[in-house]
Amino acid sequence: MDQLERLNRLPLRDDLRGQHPYGAPQIDVPVLLNVNENTFGVPLDAKEAILKAVADELEGLNRYPDREFTELRRALAAYLGHGLTEANVWAANGSNEVLQQLLQAFGGPGRTAMGFPPTYSMYPLLASGTGTAYLAGVRTQDFLLTAESAAAQVRAAAPNVVFLCSPNNPTGTALGLDVVRAVYEAGEASQAIVIVDEAYAEFAHDGTPSALTLLPGRPRLVVSRTMSKAFALAGARLGYLAAAPEVCDAIRLVRLPYHLSAITQATAVAALRHSDALLANVEAIKVQRDRIVVELGGLGLAPARSDANFVFFGGVADPQAVWEALLADGVLIRDVGIPHHLRVTAGTEAETTAFLDSLRRALGH
Ligand SMILES: *Cc1c(COP(=O)(O)O)cnc(C)c1O
Numbered sequence: 330m331d332q333l334e335r336l337n338r339l340p341l342r343d344d345l346r347g348q349h350p351y352g353a354p355q356i357d358v359p360v361l362l363n364v365n366e367n368t369f370g371v372p373l374d375a376k377e378a379i380l381k382a383v384a385d386e387l388e389g390l391n392r393y394p395d396r397e398f399t400e401l402r403r404a405l406a407a408y409l410g411h412g413l414t415e416a417n418v419w420a421a422n423g424s425n426e427v428l429q430q431l432l433q434a435f436g437g438p439g440r441t442a443m444g445f446p447p448t449y450s451m452y453p454l455l456a457s458g459t460g461t462a463y464l465a466g467v468r469t470q471d472f473l474l475t476a477e478s479a480a481a482q483v484r485a486a487a488p489n490v491v492f493l494c495s496p497n498n499p500t501g502t503a504l505g506l507d508v509v510r511a512v513y514e515a516g517e518a519s520q521a522i523v524i525v526d527e528a529y530a531e532f533a534h535d536g537t538p539s540a541l542t543l544l545p546g547r548p549r550l551v552v553s554r555t556m557s558k559a560f561a562l563a564g565a566r567l568g569y570l571a572a573a574p575e576v577c578d579a580i581r582l583v584r585l586p587y588h589l590s591a592i593t594q595a596t597a598v599a600a601l602r603h604s605d606a607l608l609a610n611v612e613a614i615k616v617q618r619d620r621i622v623v624e625l626g627g628l629g630l631a632p633a634r635s636d637a638n639f640v641f642f643g644g645v646a647d648p649q650a651v652w653e654a655l656l657a658d659g660v661l662i663r664d665v666g667i668p669h670h671l672r673v674t675a676g677t678e679a680e681t682t683a684f685l686d687s688l689r690r691a692l693g694h
Contacts, residue, residue, distance in 0.1 A: 344457065351450065356661055358656065360683045362661060362662050365498070365639045367558060367614065371607065378602060379595075382599035393587045398589050401420060402419070403415045404602075405601065408604055419569060424570075428526070431490065431580065433583035434579040441462045441463070441488045442456045442463055443465075448492065448494045472641075475508070476508045483515040483516050488519060498637065501635030506538055522551060522576075523549055523551065525540035531558070531611050532636060544571060554570070554571070567596070615675075618640060618675035621684075628694060629644060630643065640675065643670045648668075649664060651691045655688065658687040
């Protein structure tokens with residue numbers, strides 16, 4: 330009996346039968362450009378500050394951590410600005426956990442969450458894990474979403490939760506705030522919680538406004554962020570949200586007590602004190618991102634406008650073959666399962682060069 334058969338004999342929930350776990354490949358190759366990490370790493374002075382902060386926590390490690398992680402919430406609010414205070418901020422182990430907690434509080438059996446694919450692949454998985462039905466909205470042929478279309482779809486579906494990803498993963502393009510405003514209004518009838526996932530906000534082109542500016546007067550609006558991308562801290566697992574204080578109170582009903590370890594809290598607070606150093610490479614990454622867009626266009630491919638640290642590109646005759654050819658050269662990128670498209674993370678200049686050289690060879694240029 331193989332493991333799948335043994336799994337099928339377990340008394341697993343019916344709605345989880347036949348499902349597949351999230352599984353971006355974790356392959357050990359020299360150039361890793363497949364999960365949109367910040368490949369520059371953590372600067373030395375930030376690393377030293379984190380090491381000291383963690384060491385200082387060891388003395389009290391026999392005690393439970395601050396359940397309210399107040400110092401961290403205060404530091405996150407100060408980083409976000411926009412007049413936010415710790416009462417507006419919540420955090421968890423990655424924004425994935427933040428989104429899961431939101432679904433635990435506002436989704437669940439008998440309720441629906443709506444997203445607009447292609448978008449972040451975790452939304453349907455988080456919905457499934459929390460017993461929330463997932464409704465897939467539609468975009469235009471070139472993967473864009475207009476305010477009129479999004480609002481009409483939300484009005485028709487009357488979901489309990491809406492995910493708007495801006496900049497959108499995997500396409501990279503930011504949404505205009507007109508879309509957020511229109512979806513919020515369209516969600517009035519079903520009292521939808523509207524989550525704007527801004528995991529890549531720090532990489533947006535200058536002048537791209539954040540949905541944080543829309544929070545005043547919108548108690549059903551939530552903006553989620555993460556330290557996994559711009560802050561180069563994917564391994565630390567720290568995501569957060571900004572919303573009305575009562576949204577944070579709703580999450581307190583479902584969160585596990587002490588879900589943020591003392592080590593995580595100390596790491597994130599120390600990192601935020603060094604946010605300038607940690608974010609210093611964002612501009613360099615944006616330069617490589619824009620370079621990829623220009624060079625892919627020159628190769629006759631069709632890169633999407635990107636406000637993120639990755640580029641989604643079409644015009645690939647055989648994505649699987651190109652993905653494999655790059656891997657053979659030690660360059661791992663992402664096949665997101667959309668015909669004729671691939672996605673690549675913008676890394677250092679050297680990594681970007683390795684990617685472009687390998688891609689040229691793969692395409693026979
Ligand atoms: C990477 C990513 C996240 C971040 O996940 P973490 O759990 O914070 O590491 C959230 N949303 C989107 C769209 C992402 O691409």
